[in-house]
Amino acid sequence: MVSPDILNFIETCLNGLMAGVMYSLVALGFVLIFKASGIFNFAQGVMALFAALTLVGFQTGQVPFSHLINAVFGTEIHHWGAGMPTILAIFLAMGVMVLLAFLLERFVLKFLVNQEPIILFMATIGLAYFLEGLGDLMWGADIKRMDVGLPSGGSFWWEDVTRLWAPADADYYGMYIDTLDVSAAIIAVILVTALTLFSQYTATGRALRAVADDHQAAMSVGISLRRIWVIVWSLAGFVALVAGILWGAKSGVQFSLSLIALKALPVLILGGFTSIPGAIVGGLIIGVGEKLAEAYVGPLVGGAIENWFAYMLALVFLLFRPQGLYGERIIERI
Numbered sequence: 290m291v292s293p294d295i296l297n298f299i300e301t302c303l304n305g306l307m308a309g310v311m312y313s314l315v316a317l318g319f320v321l322i323f324k325a326s327g328i329f330n331f332a333q334g335v336m337a338l339f340a341a342l343t344l345v346g347f348q349t350g351q352v353p354f355s356h357l358i359n360a361v362f363g364t365e366i367h368h369w370g371a372g373m374p375t376i377l378a379i380f381l382a383m384g385v386m387v388l389l390a391f392l393l394e395r396f397v398l399k400f401l402v403n404q405e406p407i408i409l410f411m412a413t414i415g416l417a418y419f420l421e422g423l424g425d426l427m428w429g430a431d432i433k434r435m436d437v438g439l440p441s442g443g444s445f446w447w448e449d450v451t452r453l454w455a456p457a458d459a460d461y462y463g464m465y466i467d468t469l470d471v472s473a474a475i476i477a478v479i480l481v482t483a484l485t486l487f488s489q490y491t492a493t494g495r496a497l498r499a500v501a502d503d504h505q506a507a508m509s510v511g512i513s514l515r516r517i518w519v520i521v522w523s524l525a526g527f528v529a530l531v532a533g534i535l536w537g538a539k540s541g542v543q544f545s546l547s548l549i550a551l552k553a554l555p556v557l558i559l560g561g562f563t564s565i566p567g568a569i570v571g572g573l574i575i576g577v578g579e580k581l582a583e584a585y586v587g588p589l590v591g592g593a594i595e596n597w598f599a600y601m602l603a604l605v606f607l608l609f610r611p612q613g614l615y616g617e618r619i620i621e622r623i
Contacts, residue, residue, distance in 0.1 A: 290455060291454045291455060292455075293461045296451065296454060296461065297584075300451075302577050303466060304470070305573075305576040305577035305580035306474070307467065307471065307474055307576070309572040309577060310470070310473050310569075310573070311470070311572075312553060312576060313477060313556060313571070313572030314480070314535060315550060316556040316571065317480070317481070317484065317565065318525040319333050319568075320557070320564065320565055320567070321528065322522065324497060324498065324521075324565075325498075325521035328410065329410050329413070332413045333550050334417075335416075335417040335550070336386070336389075336529035337529040337532045337533040337547070337550075338421070339421075340385075340386055340529045340533040340534075343385050343427075344382040344435070344534065344537075345433045345434075345537070346427070347377075347382060348375060348378045348435075349368065349433075351367065351368055351369075351429075352369050355368075356429055375436075375437050379534075383526070383527060387526065390518075390519050393416070398522075399515055421544065421547060430544060433537075434542075435537040435541070437538055439538055440469065441538065447466050448462065451463045469535070473535045476535070481565060484565055485565050488565065493520060497521055500517045500518075532549070533546065552599065554600075555571070555575055555599035555600055555603035558603040558606050559602065559606055559613055560614055560615055561612060561615040562613065567615030570615065571613065575602065578598060578599070582594045582595065583595040
């Protein structure tokens with residue numbers, strides 16, 4: 290038999306791991322774009338929001354820009370039908386994100402080749418505000434419920450199993466684990482494995498790393514910078530769609546969803562901006578750390594430590610290991 294205190298500690302760690310996976314999914318989008326272009330994509334959180342809004346719009350059969358159309362023409366058009374199956378809606382939403390990547394390269398990125406990083410960063414800030422406004426115009430600002438068929442709620446089976454681990458007289462009710470978080474963890478493992486294999490063992494993946502090292506050198510050996518940027522922004526759009534689905538299914542599709550990018554920043558600082566595995570490890574550390582801090586330190590300081598613990602941990606890393614656990618140390622000769 291195991292002490293209830295130890296079981297509570299294990300439960301806190303498990304829930305932290307699940308939360309960390311959700312943070313890591315958002316951080317992956319940052320890593321993909323930064324590895325291939327050196328751009329810190331401030332718009333990644335808004336991309337997750339836009340992808341989730343688009344998916345729900347397709348699912349429910351909502352007419353895009355219906356609010357604008359009704360205001361201009363005095364009509365009352367809201368839905369074109371009952372909607373479409375979830376699988377079809379996901380594929381169409383992915384198509385929209387690929388189209389967005391193509392348009393972004395065509396009208397923005399191709400004019401910014403070899404510009405200073407701060408200029409590219411400012412461009413992504415503009416993109417974030419543009420996508421947020423576009424999402425509002427297309428789908429409206431009301432909170433939307435997303436249902437993609439993923440299980441949610443606590444696992445009664447797990448509670449029954451873990452209840453038996455404690456002594457019979459301990460009055461222990463078992464561990465609570467959200468099944469949606471478990472599904473997110475499985476999806477994240479599959480996604481990270483696929484992206485790692487793609488980056489390391491395919492010609493396109495090697496081209497992505499070459500472009501990240503030196504744009505001009507990559508172009509001189511025949512690598513199309515424009516094609517690479519479309520690919521990497523499409524991949525980031527796919528990751529944003531997955532993150533939007535999981536976060537939207539967990540807390541609803543609302544415009545505060547774009548703020549999840551802020552939670553990804555400590556994850557990137559811990560794991561490193563150029564490492565896919567680092568995004569996962571950093572997310573797990575942040576997730577477990579903030580849950581443990583809230584459970585054991587929070588009562589001593591009045592609670593709410595979970596909201597700022599990740600940033601304090603990131604600050605410590607910036608002081609002693611600014612490149613992160615898996616990041617590459619940058620050495621410049623002057």
